[in-house]
Amino acid sequence: VSDASLYLPEHRDLASLARAAQGCKACPLHERATRTVFGEGPVGARVMLVGEQPGDTEDREGRPFIGPAGQLLDDVLAQVGLNRQELYVTNAVKHFGWMGDEKQRLHAKPGRREVLACKAWLEAEVAQVKPRMIVCLGATAAQSFLGPGFRINLSRGQVFETPWAPAWMATFHPSALLRMPDERARAQARSHFEADLRKVAETV
Ligand code: URA
Ligand code: SF4
Structure with missing residues (x-):
């Protein structure tokens, strides 16, 4: 595992970054994934949403x-x-990680090493888009910015000032809601998720 910064193009805009990311081999995830899935949206977007993978x-x-x-x-x-x-x-x-055979393709959560390897792309996107607010969906995204000590359950929905954006928040990952077996817990989490995104809409 190396670091994606080796693959960053000299001239940077969202299009050149997306193109260069297609060739990234900084971590082993590229070997089994079909393609790099880069971010999408306009330069100057006020809100950047960051998922896991x-x-x-x-x-x-x-x-x-x-x-x-x-x-x-x-x-x-x-x-x-x-x-x-x-x-x-x-x-x-930016690459899908999976276990099992071709038919199952079971999602495998990325490890700290893959998150760190890929962080250069995320930071390059932040530098181009310059969002007013970054919203992390789930712990993986939040920990990419703030380190492995970040806990969604303790800090969900709080707005922080960070070096990457004047407003930064972490909330649930939508997949986490889909996975909750208990109906009441799921409904409650969804209403927290909604309230957090409403706060985003009001902040920006
Ligand atoms: N889950 C994520 O974290 N990101 C996607 O793009 C899709 C599902
Ligand atoms: Fe590069 Fe990220 Fe893909 Fe790893 S997951 S190969 S760091 S683009």
Whole structure:
């Protein structure tokens, strides 16, 4: 495992970064994934959403948050009046990681080494987009910025000033909501998720 900064292009804009990221081999995830799934959205987007890593659907289609988690995210964004077209949507890790055979392709959470390897792409995106607010979906994204000590359960929904953006927040990952077996817990988490994104809409 090396570091994606070796692959950063000299001339940087979102298009050249996305192109260069297609060739990234800084960690082993590129070996089994179909393609790099880079972030998408306009330069100057006020809000940057950062997920964990592309899932099976995203790996096949090449765009972030278009599978089941993306559907839930889209629903909640619409509910709080945020227009996805105006946001920049990306992931902490740009390649899908999976275990099992080709038929199963079971999502495997990225480790600290992959997150650190991929961080150069995320920081390059932040430097181009210059969002007013960064919203981390889940612990992996939050820990990419603030380190492995960050706990969603302790700090969810709080807004911090950070070197990357004047406003920074972490909330649940939509996949975590989809996975909760207990219906009441799921409904409660979803209402927290909604409240957090409503706060984002009001902050920016
Ligand atoms: N989960 C993520 O974290 N990111 C995606 O793009 C899709 C699912
Ligand atoms: Fe490079 Fe990130 Fe893919 Fe690893 S996951 S190969 S660091 S783009």
